[in-house]
Amino acid sequence: MRRIMRLFLCLSLMLAGTSALLAKDIDISGIRFGQNGEVTRFVLDVSEKAEPSIFLLADPYRVVIDLPEADWRASDKVKGEGAVDGFRHGLFAPGIYRIVLDLKAPAIVKKSFHLAPRGGYGHRLVIDLETTSRTQFLTAVKDSKKARPVMVSKATPDVVSPRRSVTGKRIIVIDAGHGGPDPGNLGVIGVHEKVIVLAIARAVRDELNATGRYDVRMTRDRDIFWPVRERFRIARRHGADLFISIHADSISKPNVSGASVYNLSETASDKEAARLAARENKSDVIAGVNLEQADDEVSSILIDLAQRETMNFSAQFAAILVSELERDVPMLRRGHRFANLGVLKAPDVPSVLLEAGYLTNKQNARFLNSRDGQRRIAKAVRRAIDRYFEQMVALGR
Ligand SMILES: [Zn+2]
Structure with missing residues (x-):
């Protein structure tokens, strides 16, 4: 009986372990930029395969990369190269870790793909950007919006509750x-x-x-x-x-x-x-x-x-x-x-x-x-x- 109990305990611990692993954020342990002609490559060292949601924003030109909630362990001192001027990152909303690339000039995403561990490298997410014209960039902005599922705010609609909390404070x-x-x-x-x-x-x-x-x-x-x-x-x-x-x-x-x-x-x-x-x-x-959806109720x-x-x-x-x-x-x-x-x-x-x-x-x-x-x-x-x-x-x- 005790052995069965122990086995059961062991199993449930294992299960708890896996679910904890599933719920765990990805780690981003390194980033680098490289330039090859018109193409700027952005590489992220990630702990596991992660599907990015990428879209473009104009004025100023930006590439926005959304990932699952991540632990950032990469250096912030890495300098942008090629089309990329600089970058920012952080938790954008619960469950969404965002990286924003500021571009020097319009550039579109040529391709993005995952590389499995090989040759001393771990999992990598690679995003290739290609410099382009403003017109092409603006078309790509629209396309990237269409291709990407619209993020729905988890926030509930405005409800003006009566003043004073339940405690009267x-x-x-x-x-x-x-x-x-x-x-x-x-x-x-x-x-x-x-x-x-x-x-x-x-x-x-x-x-x-x-x-x-x-x-x-x-x-x-x-x-x-x-x-x-x-x-x-x-x-x-x-x-x-x-x-x-x-x-x-x-x-x-x-x-x-x-x-x-x-x-x-x-x-x-x-x-x-x-x-x-x-x-x-x-x-x-x-x-x-994306400010386009903003309405003018406030003004x-x-x-x-x-x-x-x-x-x-x-x-x-x-x-x-x-x-x-x-x-x-x-x-x-x-x-x-x-x-x-x-x-x-x-x-x-x-x-x-x-x-x-x-x-x-x-x-x-x-x-x-x-x-x-x-x-x-x-x-x-x-x-x-x-x-x-x-x-x-x-x-x-
Ligand atoms: Zn401020």
């Missing part, structure tokens, strides 16, 4: 900017924005949770990408009372430092704000989101009178947040600014974008990357939220 949604194949900007200390803002977002969450007064949700709590619209949709689905998107800025002048808080406006408060909006709104382009909502109240609340919160940050965090002059930021376009959730500081200033970048800096920011955000809702209560809301 105010719901705060914290959005750590960027993620996955969109790393945000790389500061002088060599840490990407997506990493630093997630650390700040977690510090804010922990600070708010410690009060016991708020129900805090995060748009992401790992290195994953969300399209800009999806971020505020998450806030709407949670029935958020407040939405705070956290970013860190960059600029060509290394002496500029300090935090600023942004509200939505179709007209930017200054040139820098316009530039910032252009940068931050590019997130979807960087991560290779029509934007002019809706119903949004005015939300914008008022957003501005009130931004002003309070600036004054609380000023007490303990390095600030930019004129800390309260306006820009046309896509992530702030929820029509019914008061929203602000916190640019926590500049990663292009060494001291500021170190502050943002430190536990102490993150805690100071988190405390300022918590104090601002406390004050804002006290004010709301006073107004009978």
Whole structure:
């Protein structure tokens, strides 16, 4: 009997082992580029055969390669060659690991194939790109869309749930900017924005949770990408009372430092704000989101009178947040600014974008990357939220 039990145990362990193996992500252990005439070859060393889904995007020219969830162990320092200028990669959505190749000039996928282990090499995925004309590239963009199954977002449709969570607490949604194949900007200390803002977002969450007064949700709590619209949709689905998107800025002048808080406006408060909006709104382009399907519901909502109240609340919160940050965090002059930021376009959730500081200033970048800096920011955000809702209560809301 015991032997049978042992055999059974052994078998079930084996089965568990296989299913764990099946569920396991692929490993990408190396990548390289090579050029041969008009053909640029992209080779990925993979742990097993993986079927890529490849499509093209124009303006700028990009090749997007989607793979099953992968563990990236390859070097990020590999330089593009031939038609390829550079690349980015990361978790695009649950189950989809994305590599985006930026092209110097239009190039189409001539072929892609799998190579079995041989001659000291393991499994390889090979993608051959061939330079082409713009017209041919644009045709290939259309064809690649047709050939590829349309990815359906797993997200449920917008449901604006009643305010207050079941516990009666105010719901705060914290959005750590960027993620996955969109790393945000790389500061002088060599840490990407997506990493630093997630650390700040977690510090804010922990600070708010410690009060016991708020129900805090995060748009992401790992290195994953969300399209800009999806971020505020998450806030709407949670029935958020407040939405705070956290970013860190960059600029060509290394002496500029300090935090600023942004509200939505179709007209930017200054040139820098316009530039910032252009940068931050590019997130979807960087991560290779096909923007063609995007509708214009938001711009029509934007002019809706119903949004005015939300914008008022957003501005009130931004002003309070600036004054609380000023007490303990390095600030930019004129800390309260306006820009046309896509992530702030929820029509019914008061929203602000916190640019926590500049990663292009060494001291500021170190502050943002430190536990102490993150805690100071988190405390300022918590104090601002406390004050804002006290004010709301006073107004009978
Ligand atoms: Zn950003």
